[in-house]
Amino acid sequence: MTEVLYKKLVTTIPDLCRVCYTCVRECPAKAIRIENGQAEVMHERCIGCGNCVQVCSQHAKVYLNEEKEVLALLKSELPVAALVAPSFPAEFADFENLRELIGMIRTLGFNYVCEVAFGADLVAQDFRTVISDENHPAVISSDCPAVVYYVRHYHPNLVPSLARVASPMVAMTRVVRKKYGPNLRTVFIGPCISKKAESNEVDCVLTFQELRHLFKSQGIKAGQAMPSDFDSPLAGRGMIFPVKRGMLQTLNIPEDLFDGNILVAEGKVNFPAAIAEFENGAISSQHLELLCCEGCLMGPGMTPDGKRYARRAMIGNYVREKMLERDTEAWKRNIDEFSAIDLTQTFEPSDRRLDLPSPSKIRKVLASIGKQNPQDHLNCGACGYDSCENHAIAIAQGLAESDMCLPYTIEKMHRSIQELNLSNEQLAKVQQALKHSEKLAHMGQLSAGIAHELNNPLGVVIMYANILLDECQDEQIRQDLGLIVTQADRCKRIVGNLLNFARKNQVRLEETDLLKLAYDSLASVIIPDRILTHVESRLREPLCWIDHEQMTQVLTNLIKNAVEAMPASGALTLKIESEGEYIVISVKDTGTGIAPENMDKVFTPFFTTKEIGKGTGLGLATTYGIIKMHKGKIEVESNDNPSKGPTGTCFNILLPKINQS
Ligand code: SF4
Ligand code: SF4
Numbered sequence: 001m002t003e004v005l006y007k008k009l010v011t012t013i014p015d016l017c018r019v020c021y022t023c024v025r026e027c028p029a030k031a032i033r034i035e036n037g038q039a040e041v042m043h044e045r046c047i048g049c050g051n052c053v054q055v056c057s058q059h060a061k062v063y064l065n066e067e068k069e070v071l072a073l074l075k076s077e078l079p080v081a082a083l084v085a086p087s088f089p090a091e092f093a094d095f096e097n098l099r100e101l102i103g104m105i106r107t108l109g110f111n112y113v114c115e116v117a118f119g120a121d122l123v124a125q126d127f128r129t130v131i132s133d134e135n136h137p138a139v140i141s142s143d144c145p146a147v148v149y150y151v152r153h154y155h156p157n158l159v160p161s162l163a164r165v166a167s168p169m170v171a172m173t174r175v176v177r178k179k180y181g182p183n184l185r186t187v188f189i190g191p192c193i194s195k196k197a198e199s200n201e202v203d204c205v206l207t208f209q210e211l212r213h214l215f216k217s218q219g220i221k222a223g224q225a226m227p228s229d230f231d232s233p234l235a236g237r238g239m240i241f242p243v244k245r246g247m248l249q250t251l252n253i254p255e256d257l258f259d260g261n262i263l264v265a266e267g268k269v270n271f272p273a274a275i276a277e278f279e280n281g282a283i284s285s286q287h288l289e290l291l292c293c294e295g296c297l298m299g300p301g302m303t304p305d306g307k308r309y310a311r312r313a314m315i316g317n318y319v320r321e322k323m324l325e326r327d328t329e330a331w332k333r334n335i336d337e338f339s340a341i342d343l344t345q346t347f348e349p350s351d352r353r354l355d356l357p358s359p360s361k362i363r364k365v366l367a368s369i370g371k372q373n374p375q376d377h378l379n380c381g382a383c384g385y386d387s388c389e390n391h392a393i394a395i396a397q398g399l400a401e402s403d404m405c406l407p408y409t410i411e412k413m414h415r416s417i418q419e420l421n422l423s424n425e426q427l428a429k430v431q432q433a434l435k436h437s438e439k440l441a442h443m444g445q446l447s448a449g450i451a452h453e454l455n456n457p458l459g460v461v462i463m464y465a466n467i468l469l470d471e472c473q474d475e476q477i478r479q480d481l482g483l484i485v486t487q488a489d490r491c492k493r494i495v496g497n498l499l500n501f502a503r504k505n506q507v508r509l510e511e512t513d514l515l516k517l518a519y520d521s522l523a524s525v526i527i528p529d530r531i532l533t534h535v536e537s538r539l540r541e542p543l544c545w546i547d548h549e550q551m552t553q554v555l556t557n558l559i560k561n562a563v564e565a566m567p568a569s570g571a572l573t574l575k576i577e578s579e580g581e582y583i584v585i586s587v588k589d590t591g592t593g594i595a596p597e598n599m600d601k602v603f604t605p606f607f608t609t610k611e612i613g614k615g616t617g618l619g620l621a622t623t624y625g626i627i628k629m630h631k632g633k634i635e636v637e638s639n640d641n642p643s644k645g646p647t648g649t650c651f652n653i654l655l656p657k658i659n660q661s
Contacts, residue, residue, distance in 0.1 A: 007197040009048040009064050010041050016060035021404055023052035023061060024384025028268040028292070029150060032384075033399045042399075045352050047149035048194030049292045050300025051268050063193045063300070066204045067214050070187050073203060074109035078185050081112035081176045083169060083202070085190030086120060086235070087242035089318035090297040090311035091208040095222060098318070103225035104215055105189070112180060112231045116188065119172030120238030121335060124250040126165045126343050131262060131287050138261075138287050139163040140278065141247060145198040146292035147271055148347060155279055156349030166345040168241060173201045175233065175338050191242070191299025194292070207301025233334035234326055239319040242296035243312050247289050266291040357396035365392040369408045382406035436600050440624065443605055451498040458495060462488045497618040498605065500550070500625045507547045507629045514542040514585060518574045521555035530569040538577040544655060550626045557619040558587040558651050564610070565591025565649060581657050582632075588650040593640030602636060631656055 017039050024032045024039060031045035032052060039060070041052070052061045073080050082105050092101050105113045123143060130136050142148050142163045151158050166174070173186045185203045188195055189211050196205040206214070215221070240249045245264050263286045265274035271290040277283045293299050297311045357365075366388060371377055377388040383404040385391040394400035403409050465488060469481040515537045522533055555574075562572050570590040577584050594602060601607045603624040608617035627634045638649040 007064060008041075008043045009046055009193055009197055010050065010053060010061055011063075012039055012041060013060050013062060014038050016058045017056075018058050018060070020058075021382070021384035022055050022057070024400070024404075025381065026051040026055045026268065028272050029154065030394065030399060034384075034401050034404055045153065047146045047153065047292070048192075048197055049146040049268060050193040053193070053300050054304065063207070064196050065210060066196065066206060067210050067217070070204045070206055070210075070214070073185055073187065076185070078183055079111040079180065080109070080185045080187060080203075081114055081180060081231075082108075082110040083114050083116050083119075083172050083176065083186055083188045084230070085169070085188070085192070085242065085296065086115065086117035086239045087191045087297045087299065087302070087311075087315065088189075088208065089314045090242070090306065091191065091302050093306075093310070093314050097227055099227035099229060100222050100225060102230060103228040104220050104222065105211070106228055107220050107225045108214060108218060110187070112176065112184075113228070114172060114176055114233075115230045115235040115239070116168050116172045116190070117235030117238035117241060118233045118334070118338075119166075119168035119170070119175060120241040120246075120250055121236050121331075122171050122175070122238075122338060122341070122343060123165055123168050124238060124241075124247055125335070125339065127163065127247060128251050130163060130165075137161070138278070138285055140275070140288045141290055142345060142347065143167045143247070144194070144291045144293075144296075145192070146194040147275075147290045149194065149197075150272065150292070151275065152347060152350045153352035155275055156351045156353075158275065158279055159347050159349045161278070162347045164344055164346060166343045167198065168238065169195060170199050170201055170345065171341070171343050173199075174341050174343070178338065178341060179233070191293075191296050191302045193300050207299075209301055209303060212303070233338065234331060235322075236326070236328070236331045236335075237319070237323070239322060240315065243315055244295045245289070246291075246295065261285070262287045262289060264289045267294045268292060354397045354399075357393055361396050362389060362392050365395045365402075369395075369402045369405045370411060378407055380406065432600065436603075440603055440621075444625065447498040447605055451495045454491070454495050455499075458488060458491055462492065494618065497622045500553075500622045500629075507550065509545045510548055511543055512546050512548045512551070514539070514544050514576045514583070517546075517548070517551060518555065518576065518585070521552055521559055522574070524552070524556055525559045525563060527559075527563055527572070531563060531566055532571045533573075534571065535574045536576070538575070539583070542576050544583055546630060546655065547626070550629070554623045554626050554653065555585075555587065557623045561619065562587060562589035562591060562649070565589050565593070567592075570648075578657075579654070582654040583657060585653040585655070586650055587653075588648065590646060590648040593647040593649055594636070594638040595640050599636065599638065603634075627653055627655075 019034065019037050019039060021034070021039070024030075024034065028049060028051065029045050029047045031042050031047070032039050033042050034040075041061075050063060053063055084102075084105070088101070089098060092098060095101050102113050127141065130139055138161065140147070140151060140158065140161050140163065142165055145167065148162060151162055169188045169190070176186060177184050186201075187204045187206060188202050189206045189208065191208055192205075193207065195202075198205075237250045237252060240246055243249065244266060248262065248264070263274060263283060265271045265288065271292055274283070274288055274290060278286075278288055294308065295312070297315060298306075298308055366372075369388070369392070371388050371392070379387045383391045383400065383406065385394055385400070388405070391400055391405060395402060462485060465481055465484045469478060469485060472478050472481060515535065518535045522535065527533060559572065566572070566589055573586075573588045575584075575586045575588070598607075598609065603620050605621040606617040607621075624634055632653060632655040635652045635654070636649065637652075639645055639647050641647070
């Protein structure tokens with residue numbers, strides 16, 4: 001085979017590819033690799049069958065276009081012959097008179113327009129010699145270049161079984177060169193993409209689609225060109241070659257006689273299956289007549305969407321008509337004349353098989369796409385491979401990606417959506433918390449300003465009230481002064497709490513036993529018998545560096561609130577534990593809970609749900625400020641709706657462990 005090595009027969013237009021894997025599924029050579037979300041053709045593996053071009057609904061696969069090269073050839077000084085494939089009547093059904101088509105081809109500038117069907121006549125003769133010889137080892141027909149490439153790449157051991165006969169295209173090239181001179185250039189025109197890489201003996205290959213495009217670009221229209229016949233030598237039954245069992249029909253061999261030793265297989269599924277069975281010995285005594293397409297009349301270079309049986313009928317009609325018209329004796333003379341041409345063709349193996357991964361590697365890949373057990377192998381084919389195992393092999397060979405597995409991808413997407421929902425929720429919570437702490441920070445600034453301004457005059461009031469109290473002898477006035485001192489002290493405490501909230505007080509860290517702190521805080525609050533208390537620590541050593549006094553105030557505030565939230569009865573639990581980088585102290589009650597609309601106000605200064613006079617609304621604000629001064633966090637969870645579960649509130653104080661060093 002005088003091949004044109006590594007021609008990039010088919011390429012992908014990345015922008016059009018929607019990565020549907022249809023081409024992967026349809027490629028008999030598994031020559032399409034999915035990489036970075038693109039279905040890329042591996043040219044060294046491609047056999048040019050054109051299946052991917054035909055099946056891609058997005059027109060993302062295009063084949064090599066040689067129109068420019070042909071135009072350049074036609075402009076040269078050299079004579080050029082067009083070698084028209086015998087499937088042309090099926091393609092140009094829109095022509096009332098096919099002689100017009102031949103005239104149009106001549107108008108493009110071709111010196112000769114010849115029928116490849118005559119080459120098919122010669123090839124069929126050689127094939128007859130092989131199959132008539134009972135002692136001849138079984139052969140695989142070599143007229144379809146895609147089949148030949150497939151054997152050479154993927155069944156190199158079978159290369160010696162390929163019939164050593166040139167294809168009709170190459171045979172016809174040799175014929176016309178003999179007839180019209182060795183300088184003659186040839187352009188094959190047909191339905192096939194693979195032909196473009198078949199042989200260096202042919203100068204260019206155009207598909208019928210390219211020919212139509214050339215007519216258009218060169219302004220050549222049907223009806224304007226002089227109708228014409230093919231140049232000699234004219235074909236005989238070789239005209240029937242492109243239909244199913246074309247070779248046998250060309251040889252006029254009744255199928256029933258030969259059914260026993262010739263097996264015909266056509267199409268991307270059947271021909272590889274026949275080759276595999278031939279190789280494993282199941283049908284090794286039978287000659288194989290193989291075509292990659294469902295007959296050349298369905299080739300990828302034909303105009304898409306043609307109807308198979310209508311095309312077949314057109315070829316049948318054309319052949320019948322021509323067989324009546326043509327001079328059989330002249331045909332025989334031509335066959336005799338050109339039978340002397342050497343139609344031998346040799347083929348070399350060109351192994352493109354990939355190493356099969358080990359069973360353990362395959363299992364590992366399968367596990368990575370969620371196929372742990374046999375029942376996980378859905379073998380749905382959505383990935384483009386016919387089984388999960390074949391997909392795993394392709395992944396291991398670098399041909400495929402895990403994301404091609406639809407069930408795996410769907411599951412992964414579900415997981416991502418869940419995670420996304422979760423992180424959205426978390427984000428919303430964080431945003432809410434941020435807004436809240438910004439609000440509290442502003443209030444803290446305001447409180448600090450007010451407290452600072454009040455602190456000094458208040459100090460003066462208290463000092464002078466105390467001096468006057470010391471000096472005054474009048475009992476009535478002393479009582480009034482005492483009231484001033486008491487209320488001014490109260491104001492002083494409020495100011496102190498405001499400063500705590502505004503984090504303007506000093507924190508004096510000292511090593512504190514949290515368990516003892518919890519018990520002491522509980523002891524400092526009057527807890528009615530109806531409330532059960534429980535303290536537990538999950539720390540081995542519940543020691544912590546904190547401002548003992550301030551944290552006592554924090555716990556006391558929370559315990560008091562908890563007790564007030566359980567007017568009937570309930571349970572109060574103080575728990576100390578470690579959680580990541582925090583020591584967590586939680587104060588949990590089974591009380592009435594906090595209404596959802598109040599949840600983001602609980603730390604706001606002067607916010608209270610208690611009756612007027614029963615609370616300043618500074619308890620939780622102070623608590624918040626103290627925890628912040630410890631660089632910690634305070635979180636609250638609460639449920640006030642019994643239909644949603646047990647009611648109650650839990651405050652979690654998170655103190656960073658890093659403070660502890
Ligand atoms: S058939 Fe292939 S090239 Fe076409 S869109 Fe699908 S994956 Fe892309
Ligand atoms: S032309 Fe055929 S062998 Fe090449 S990539 Fe397309 S389907 Fe595969």
